[in-house]
Amino acid sequence: MFVNALQKHNPALIDAALCLHAEGKVLPDSYIIDLDTFVDNAKKIKAEADKHGITLYAMTKQFGRNPFLARLLVEDLGYQGIVCVDYKEARLFSRHGIKIANVGHLVQPPQAMLAQLMRDVQPDVVTVVTMEKAIALSQAAINANRVQKVLLKFYDAEDVFYTNQETGFPLAELPSVIAQMKELPGIRIAGITHFPCLLADKAQVMSTANAHTAAIAAQQCRDLGIEVEQLNLPSMTCCSSMPTLSQLGATHGEPGHALTGTTPLHQFEQPQPETIAMLYLSEVSHHHQGKSYCFGGGYYRRGHMENALIWPQVGSPAVQCKVHNDNQASIDYHLRLSGTAPVGSAVVMAFRTQVFVTRSDIVIVAGIHSGQPRVIGVWDSLGNEVAHG
Missing domain, CATH: 3.20.20.10 (Alanine racemase)
Structure with a gap:
């Protein structure tokens, strides 16, 4: 829903997420919030x-x-x-x-x-x-x-x-x-x-x-x-x-939603005063019959999840693909992606959220726009602290 807006208005958040993922500091099924x-x-x-x-x-x-x-x-x-x-x-x-x-x-x-x-x-x-x-x-x-x-x-x-x-x-x-x-x-x-x-x-x-x-x-x-x-x-x-x-x-x-720049208004080309400040990070978990599956846990059925960005290898250009969830009644252990990418590839999505009904972690990151992203802390979806930065 917000992938294009994220790429256009806050590419630094994507870069920070990829860096933290590559360093092993952020696990899949995490919402990353750009604190600044x-x-x-x-x-x-x-x-x-x-x-x-x-x-x-x-x-x-x-x-x-x-x-x-x-x-x-x-x-x-x-x-x-x-x-x-x-x-x-x-x-x-x-x-x-x-x-x-x-x-x-x-x-x-x-x-x-x-x-x-x-x-x-x-x-x-x-x-x-x-x-x-x-x-x-x-x-x-x-x-x-x-x-x-x-x-x-x-x-x-x-x-x-x-x-x-x-x-x-x-x-x-x-x-x-x-x-x-x-x-x-x-x-x-x-x-x-x-x-x-x-x-x-x-x-x-x-x-x-x-x-x-x-x-x-x-x-x-x-x-x-x-x-x-x-x-x-x-x-x-x-x-x-x-x-x-x-x-x-x-x-x-x-x-x-306005605090994270993710109201329905923020999906359109016309910029809003608020900037998108949150993305969903996953990674490719496995393949099955020629299809890639990424870790789930953050799916929200009214989130209008449509597309994802995948990086087949660190430093490679992003590839946009479709996200598939054929049965909304199923538990989102995984989400299916169109095409194939190596296991471990980073996956970024941006959609309308209700994190408190998910299994996801919230990772708050400061310093993104100064080029020095650092994790402030990690909390679960109900506000319980998981780890200090």
């Missing part, structure tokens, strides 16, 4: 958000819930915390002492974790999508002697949900929901959220019906006397989407 470009992307997104008065919560699941990068975003680059899309991510970052901004969107925290969430994690907001969760959260907050701010999610008939992500209150029930929420002493309504609110239409950012539902819900809350501190409209938060977010009245965004 990642930081530059984060700064550009933050500057554009500041220009439009939008607060940023960082989303890290796409690059493996990495605590090194999360801490960098919050403590050095001015992001206001991490959005944890599930409770296990919240558990991880809490253990590292990294500020957690939003919990419960997309996955609600389980009942047994609410006490710890209120006592130890104390997020800025918790997204709530059922009255049962609101009641339980209220009691946990009372027990922790605090009032927890919550975001509510409402949906309407034309809204879009990804499969098995269907949640929220019907928009028609908003007055009743608000009235019930006001009766719960341990929580306070801080705003509205939804997902997905922005999508890419080729090289353009388009708002979805969900974004308009969220804006309507926010206005109805104001009409009922609620101070809407947050209108949080995640998905496709990047430099190019800030004007659209501003027009929709958003106060908060949650960049994820």
Whole structure:
């Protein structure tokens, strides 16, 4: 999906990956992140958000819930915390002492974790999508002697949900929901959220019906006397989407893919402010009936993986080939490549990722653009450190 963009906009990342692979410092099934470009992307997104008065919560699941990068975003680059899309991510970052901004969107925290969430994690907001969760959260907050701010999610008939992500209150029930929420002493309504609110239409950012539902819900809350501190409209938060977010009245965004320059916008010839900062490294494992197979583990079925670059020998020109996965239900022990290349040949891919659902490692590399790449560290796909640089 991003191979051509990678070659055009960040060839130094490819060169660094090949060098580290040849030296045996990086194993196959590794995502390599160009730290300097990642930081530059984060700064550009933050500057554009500041220009439009939008607060940023960082989303890290796409690059493996990495605590090194999360801490960098919050403590050095001015992001206001991490959005944890599930409770296990919240558990991880809490253990590292990294500020957690939003919990419960997309996955609600389980009942047994609410006490710890209120006592130890104390997020800025918790997204709530059922009255049962609101009641339980209220009691946990009372027990922790605090009032927890919550975001509510409402949906309407034309809204879009990804499969098995269907949640929220019907928009028609908003007055009743608000009235019930006001009766719960341990929580306070801080705003509205939804997902997905922005999508890419080729090289353009388009708002979805969900974004308009969220804006309507926010206005109805104001009409009922609620101070809407947050209108949080995640998905496709990047430099190019800030004007659209501003027009929709958003106060908060949650960049994820933009930090690594891998939103759908980044696959086109038209350059984006962010630069691709991540690639997937593998190597040829074996041959079978005249076909090459490389190590897998990082495949994501919505990643639009199409092409790979292979180097038949160190120093040789790259050969672009097709990546084949004939059965998406299969475990990606290996991926088949068109043509043949010697066993051990380096393979580079670039596609849309959700590293936290893979078996891959994350390798963070600094100094790429000064010609002195060095491995900062290696983490697994769930943010656990594997090795120091």
